[in-house]
Amino acid sequence: MNLFQYGNFPNVKGSRVSLRQILxxxxxxxVEISFYDAIQAKTIQQAAEIQAKINQDYRDGNSIHWGIVDNATHKIVGTCGYYRGLDKGEGELGCVLLSKYYGQGYMREGMLLAIDFGLNxxxxxxxxAATSQQNAPAIKLLERLNFVKVKETDDDEIEYELR
Structure with missing residues (x-):
C-alpha cells in the first residue's frame, strides 16, 4: 500500500516545531534515539543502516518516520511517526525524544502535528500507541493527548487508543 509518493515526503509545519524527513x-x-525492531544503534553507521530500513518501509507504504525539528534552532529534538497498521487504515504512533529536550513540550507538539496529519x-x-507499564512520562503524554488505555499485555506493555 503506497500512501505517499516517496519523492514528495510530507513535511508538516507547526508554529514551534515541524515534522520533516530525516536526512x-x-x-x-x-544515534541515541535510532531504533529498529527495538534494537538501538550504537554508532553512526548503525544509525544509517536503521534509517535505510525505515526509508524502505516508507517506500513500501508501511510507515512514515519524521524528525521533530525546533523551528527556532532548526535542530532535530526527536522523532515520531506511524510504524504499523497502515495497511488496515490505522497507525501505531510512536515517538522518541533526545534526552536533553525532556520536559520542554517538544514531543507533545510533534505528536499533535502527527495526529492531525494521520487523521486529516x-x-x-x-x-x-503502546508503551511499557513503567514509562510514566510516555503514559502521561498519551493521556494528555486524549489517548485512553485499552489493554495491558503479558509482556509489560500498555496499549492506548486515541479517542
Whole structure:
C-alpha cells in the first residue's frame, strides 16, 4: 500500500516545531534515539543502516518516520511517526525524544502535528500507541493527548487508543 509518493515526503509545519524527513546529515545527532525492531544503534553507521530500513518501509507504504525539528534552532529534538497498521487504515504512533529536550513540550507538539496529519491527510480510522507499564512520562503524554488505555499485555506493555 503506497500512501505517499516517496519523492514528495510530507513535511508538516507547526508554529514551534515541524515534522520533516530525516536526512543523512541528521544521523550524527540521532544515534541515541535510532531504533529498529527495538534494537538501538550504537554508532553512526548503525544509525544509517536503521534509517535505510525505515526509508524502505516508507517506500513500501508501511510507515512514515519524521524528525521533530525546533523551528527556532532548526535542530532535530526527536522523532515520531506511524510504524504499523497502515495497511488496515490505522497507525501505531510512536515517538522518541533526545534526552536533553525532556520536559520542554517538544514531543507533545510533534505528536499533535502527527495526529492531525494521520487523521486529516492519511485518513486513519484508528490511532494507537503502546508503551511499557513503567514509562510514566510516555503514559502521561498519551493521556494528555486524549489517548485512553485499552489493554495491558503479558509482556509489560500498555496499549492506548486515541479517542
Amino acid at each position: 543523512d546529515t541528521d544521523l550524527d545527532d540521532l 491527510q492519511m485518513k486513519l480510522e484508528r490511532i494507537w
